[in-house]
Amino acid sequence: MMVRAAILGLCACLLLLGPLMLSESYVTVLNYIGLYSIVVIGLVLLTGIGGLISFGQAAFVGIGAYATAYLTTVYGLSPWITLLVGIVLSAIAAWLIGGLTLQLGGHYLPLGTLAWGLSLYFLFGNLNFLGGHSGISALPKLDIFGYQVASLRSFSYVVWTVAIGTLWLAHNLLSSREGRAIRALKGGKLMAAAMGVDIARSKIIIFVIAAVLAAISGWLYAHLQRFVNPTPFGLHYGIEYLFMAVVGGAGYIWGAFLGAGVITVLKELLSDLLPKLLGQNGHFEGIVFGILIIALLQCAPDGAWPFFRRLLPARNVKTPQPRSDRPLPRRQAPAGKALLLDVENATKQFGGLIAVNRVSLKLHAGEILALLGPNGAGKSTMFNLISGALPATSGEVRFLGQRIDRLEPHKIATLGISRTFQHVKLMPELSALENVAIGAHLRGRAGILRSALHLERAEEHQLLAEAARQIERVGLARHMHAPAGSLALGEQRILEIARALASDPSALLLDEPAAGLRHLEKKTLAELLRKLREEGMGILLVEHDMDFVMGLVDRVVVMEFGEKIAEGLPEEIRRNPVVLKAYLGGVE
Ligand code: ADP
Ligand code: MG
Numbered sequence: 398m399m400v401r402a403a404i405l406g407l408c409a410c411l412l413l414l415g416p417l418m419l420s421e422s423y424v425t426v427l428n429y430i431g432l433y434s435i436v437v438i439g440l441v442l443l444t445g446i447g448g449l450i451s452f453g454q455a456a457f458v459g460i461g462a463y464a465t466a467y468l469t470t471v472y473g474l475s476p477w478i479t480l481l482v483g484i485v486l487s488a489i490a491a492w493l494i495g496g497l498t499l500q501l502g503g504h505y506l507p508l509g510t511l512a513w514g515l516s517l518y519f520l521f522g523n524l525n526f527l528g529g530h531s532g533i534s535a536l537p538k539l540d541i542f543g544y545q546v547a548s549l550r551s552f553s554y555v556v557w558t559v560a561i562g563t564l565w566l567a568h569n570l571l572s573s574r575e576g577r578a579i580r581a582l583k584g585g586k587l588m589a590a591a592m593g594v595d596i597a598r599s600k601i602i603i604f605v606i607a608a609v610l611a612a613i614s615g616w617l618y619a620h621l622q623r624f625v626n627p628t629p630f631g632l633h634y635g636i637e638y639l640f641m642a643v644v645g646g647a648g649y650i651w652g653a654f655l656g657a658g659v660i661t662v663l664k665e666l667l668s669d670l671l672p673k674l675l676g677q678n679g680h681f682e683g684i685v686f687g688i689l690i691i692a693l694l695q696c697a698p699d700g701a702w703p704f705f706r707r708l709l710p711a712r713n714v715k716t717p718q719p720r721s722d723r724p725l726p727r728r729q730a731p732a733g734k735a736l737l738l739d740v741e742n743a744t745k746q747f748g749g750l751i752a753v754n755r756v757s758l759k760l761h762a763g764e765i766l767a768l769l770g771p772n773g774a775g776k777s778t779m780f781n782l783i784s785g786a787l788p789a790t791s792g793e794v795r796f797l798g799q800r801i802d803r804l805e806p807h808k809i810a811t812l813g814i815s816r817t818f819q820h821v822k823l824m825p826e827l828s829a830l831e832n833v834a835i836g837a838h839l840r841g842r843a844g845i846l847r848s849a850l851h852l853e854r855a856e857e858h859q860l861l862a863e864a865a866r867q868i869e870r871v872g873l874a875r876h877m878h879a880p881a882g883s884l885a886l887g888e889q890r891i892l893e894i895a896r897a898l899a900s901d902p903s904a905l906l907l908d909e910p911a912a913g914l915r916h917l918e919k920k921t922l923a924e925l926l927r928k929l930r931e932e933g934m935g936i937l938l939v940e941h942d943m944d945f946v947m948g949l950v951d952r953v954v955v956m957e958f959g960e961k962i963a964e965g966l967p968e969e970i971r972r973n974p975v976v977l978k979a980y981l982g983g984v985e
Contacts, residue, residue, distance in 0.1 A: 401709060412561075416553035424549050426665055428621060431556035433657035435614040437641045438563050438650055439607030444639065445647025446571070447603045448583030449499070452635045453510030456517035457608040459630030460487045461615025463521060466533040466625045471526075476539055476620060483612045491608030495601045506604075514635045521627035532626025539620045552621050559617060560654075563610060566849040567650045570606075573848030573857055574841040577834060579603050580824060585835075588822035591784055592900060593810035593839035602845055640690060646700025655701050663689065714878045716830070719862035723855055725840045728813050728901050730933050731797060735762045737904045737935040738814075743782050743792035743802075745775070745959075752778040754959040755792065760904060765926060765936045767946045769970070770956035771979070776939045777819050779956070780906050783937075784816045785809040796904070811839060815902035817893035819909050819939070825882025829873060829892055832881045833864035836899030867895040872921055887913035891922065904935045911945050923949050947971065955979070 416424050436454055443449050464486055465479035474482075490513075498509035522530045539546040539555065546552050570576045578599045581589035586596050619625050637660065645656020667682035675681060697704055731737060738760035745753040753775040760766050768776050781787040783794055785806035794802040801809050815836070823832050837860045843853030868877055871891050876884055881892060890910050897905055907926075911919050919942070926936060926949060940946050946953070946967070953970040955963040957979045963970060970976055 404709070412557050416550045421549060424553055426661060428549065428553050428556050430654070430657045430661050431553070431560040432614050432618050432621070433638065433641060433661060434560045434654045435563050435617070436611045436638050437645065437653035437657050438560075438567050439610035440638055440642040441645070441647055441650050441653045442567060442570075442579065443603050443607040444642055445649070445652070446583065447579050447600070449600060449604065450507040450639070451510040451604070451607065452507060452632060452639060453494075453514035453517075454607065454611045454638045455630045455632070455634035456514045457487045457491065457611035458615035458618065458634075459517060459521055459625075459627070460490060460608075461612030462619040462625045462630065463527055463533075463615075464612075465616050465619050466536055467527060469537050470533055470535060476537060476616070480613070480616050483616050484609050487608045487612035488605050491605045492601060495604040499600045499604065500597065510635070511632065514632045518627055518631040521630060528626070530627060532624060534624040536619055536623040536625070538623070546620075549621075556617055556621070559613065563613075564650060564653075569851040570845065570849045571650065573851075573853060574834070574838055574843060574860060575599070575602075575845050575848045577827075577831060578838060580827065581835060585822060585824050587786055587806075588818065589835060589838075590806040591786065591810055591816050591818075592836050592896065593807045594835070595805075595807050606845070644690060644693060644700055646697075646702030646704075648699065649702040649706070651706075652700050652702030655705065659701060714828075714830075716865050716874075716877055717858050717861040719859065719866060720855075723859055725837070725859050725863055725901075728903060731762045731903050733762065733933075734764070735797070736760075737762055737797060738783065738937070739793075739795040739798075740779075740783065741793045741795075743779065743794060744790045745778050745782055745787060746790040751959050753782060753789075753956075756954075756956065756959070756961045758954050758961070758964075760935045760937050762903065762935050763930055763933045764952065765930055765938055765950040767950040767953045767967075768937060768939045768956065769946065769953055769976075770962075773958075774956040775959040776956060777908055778959075780816060780819075780908050780937075780939070783809075784814060784906060810900060813901075813903035814906065815897035815900045815904070816906035817890065817897055817908055817910060821886065821889045821893060823881040823889055823892060823896075826880055828878045829868060829876045829881050829884065829895075830861060830864050830878060832892060833868055833896045833899050834860055836867070836896035837863050839900055864895075864899050867898045868892070870898070871895045871925060885913070887915070887918060890914070891918075894922075894925075898929075902934070904937070905929065906937045908939045909941065910938070911940055911942055919945055 415427060436458060440454055443451055461483035464483035465476055468474045468479040468482060469476055494509055494513055498505040521527055527533065546555055578589060578594040581594060582599055590596050641656035641660045644659055646652030664682060664686065667685055671681045671685065672678050736759060740758045742755045742757055743753055744755055756779060768779065770776055782789045785804055789802050793800060796812050796814060801812065841856050841860050843856050847853045865877060868874055871894055873888060873892055873895065876888065881889060884892060890913065894907065894910060911922055914922060923945065930936060938950060950967060953965060953967055954961060955970060955976050962979055963973050963976045
């Protein structure tokens, strides 16, 4: 803690004294680093953390800059009003572009942002009322509570206040339920959707946030230069912003400052040094710059920040304890032995392969139903049909009487179905606690704004406390703060159960939860499942270990080649010749 505080203190001193003591040209560089950092924080959120690539951030910077340039010079509006206009315009543009391309997934967003970056650049250059390629000049100075921000030095304080404020907001956002949803966009979409996260919404939100940050930077830039033309908003700069994010360490918001700093300083140095070294003028820096970046990414593929972070001492994290004054909402438990799941003739076809063929099953509250069958029988596909991860080709799935087979997975989660995955889906770098907290997503209400301002402290505390409680319940308390990826595979499966439980489900789908567990761990798991059944939970269980299943479950459904071949009590199934032949290969 001391070292951290000392480093932060040092940075603060530099930022406070730097603008006063450095020469004017250094202050300019400092200002640019601040301006770029604001854009790059957005990109870190979008690309590094959300996994969505945008080449078009410079165009959003342009919206912020041109909105204020035009409205302040032509209509004499106050820069504070034009800041709002810039924010709204960029948000609308991002919402439209995002709405058009994000659903398509894959490379459509990067392509969409390329097109957007290119076309807006030409639009700025060709609209006469925006001054064409010569731009707009004589923007007013910023006026803060009657104080005119006239000098480069004083502007530095404004830029860096905004940059650090942005960092604070981004940091808050990331350590909230919305933040966990955003983190899950990269590599955890299927899992997050099953935990009730509306993936499409999270994508749009993060895209809009990145665009708004870019526009704010553009607004600052315009009033710093007091002149705008299209050049700094072209695709070239869009790519450079992306470089900064990647070089700094795309997954870390602090990396935004590092990336913006490294690249800005490097460019300055190169454009100073190279002509002298080579004895001739020309834009050689571009070439050397490219080579350096490739070299850097070879050495540090995760960017520069993780490298620095290793030098810092680890943080001490405490396990949050639940507070009784603000309990999390709980679902109303279905009555007694209520029929939870009612699957009727569910069918799933993958091209020529019928993975699930007219299978029906029922799951009641307070019951453990085993779904058995050899590999490839269609069990996991059945889970995917129920949880909405895959749409059924035909057939119906009802939950508490309501049709759910056409609902999106996050809607199904809302109704009270939660699941684990045969192939474990955890966010390996996040702690066990944070991973399980994703499961509690639906039990919080705080949105983006409250999270960014950290006004959701009480709720966030309760969500984490609930996650901690579930981790303790499944017996993994000793791994609470360890990265989920560092747990043994069997423990990771159990951690998935804790995550599913954190959503307070009425029905739990467990896909091979005991695989990779040792004998004692299996006994503990069986005890937990019995306890959950007693509490009224309905559990659908896929498992290969017969001893584990037979001593535990109430009923069994057996599948083979996508079809249901038997159903009954465990003892009946044990003796069923069809099952013995198909599943147990005739030996037992
Ligand atoms: P189980 O869980 O019983 O081992 P699965 O449900 O995973 O079986 O698979 C059933 C069949 O469906 C297998 O032949 C598998 O290859 C196929 N299958 C599963 N998912 C897909 C998919 N997304 N695309 C194509 N085929 C799939
Ligand atoms: Mg399977």
